[in-house]
Amino acid sequence: METVGPAKVSFCATRFSKEITMSRLFRRTNVIFLTVLGLLLVGGAVAFAQHNATLTRVLAGRTNIVTAADEPSVLAEVPSNRPLIKLVLAAAIERDNKTIPVEVAGAVSPGEVVNFTLNSVNEGSAPAREYRAVGQIPPGTTFVANSAPVDAAIQVRYSIDGGQEFSSIPMIDEKQADGTIKRVAAPVSMYTQVRFEWADALAPGGKLVASYQVRVK
Numbered sequence: 669m670e671t672v673g674p675a676k677v678s679f680c681a682t683r684f685s686k687e688i689t690m691s692r693l694f695r696r697t698n699v700i701f702l703t704v705l706g707l708l709l710v711g712g713a714v715a716f717a718q719h720n721a722t723l724t725r726v727l728a729g730r731t732n733i734v735t736a737a738d739e740p741s742v743l744a745e746v747p748s749n750r751p752l753i754k755l756v757l758a759a760a761i762e763r764d765n766k767t768i769p770v771e772v773a774g775a776v777s778p779g780e781v782v783n784f785t786l787n788s789v790n791e792g793s794a795p796a797r798e799y800r801a802v803g804q805i806p807p808g809t810t811f812v813a814n815s816a817p818v819d820a821a822i823q824v825r826y827s828i829d830g831g832q833e834f835s836s837i838p839m840i841d842e843k844q845a846d847g848t849i850k851r852v853a854a855p856v857s858m859y860t861q862v863r864f865e866w867a868d869a870l871a872p873g874g875k876l877v878a879s880y881q882v883r884v885k
Contacts, residue, residue: 751870752792753799758785762881778884781812785879788870795869801878802831802863808885811859815881821868822878827861828854834863 761773762781770782786801805811816824825834838854864878 749794750792751790751794751796751872753796753870754789754791756787756789758787759783760785776884780884782809782882782884783879784881785877786864788876788878790870790872790874793872795871795874797869798865799870799876800863800865801876802861803878803880804831804861805859805882809882810885811856811862812881812883813856815879816862816864817879821866823865823867825863825865826859827863828858829860831861834861 759770760767760783761770761776762768762783763773767783776782784803786803788799788801790796811826818824823836825836826838827834828838828840838858839851840854840858841849842852844850862880866876870876
């Protein structure tokens with residue numbers, strides 16, 4: 669039996685500016701882009717699908733479909749007995765003990781926290797195995813420690829090198845006073861991505877929710 673390949677959802681932000689309002693931030697197509705990367709096992713072979721959309725459109729209610737495609741940048745119709753992942757991304761600001769959607773939050777200030785929520789639904793007719801969602805920590809923000817919930821069904825791993833490697837506790841070399849090098853846990857300020865890994869396959873009709881927070885510098 670062939671090993672089932674992972675499905676990845678990677679969110680990439682090209683720039684995160686605190687000098688402009690959050691509404692403008694998500695309206696400008698040249699500011700923040702959402703990239704959905706899907707690797708799904710289909711009929712014993714790994715198929716690749718890629719779709720780019722502005723984060724603006726996602727937060728305005730647009731959903732993204734991840735499925736099999738012949739070309740990397742083209743989304744195909746879904747054949748029978750295959751997984752079809754619909755992803756909805758939401759973001760909100762914590763302010764005055766309230767959670768405010770970014771569309772109406774107004775200007776963002778240093779120190780404010782942005783909540784990202786990833787909702788994945790399998791609308792296909794086959795399970796999506798080893799499903800993984802990778803969220804980027806936008807430049808100009810820092811990951812909030814322990815903001816990505818972990819339980820028996822989900823593992824969370826982090827990257828400090830742009831997504832090349834992931835670990836539950838990323839490590840770095842630190843020079844000691846005596847000149848020796850010691851391996852220590854990397855500070856969360858170095859995190860560039862957070863990856864959610866589910867133990868069970870996402871069954872047809874099933875839903876997965878993942879969330880994490882970043883703080884504006």
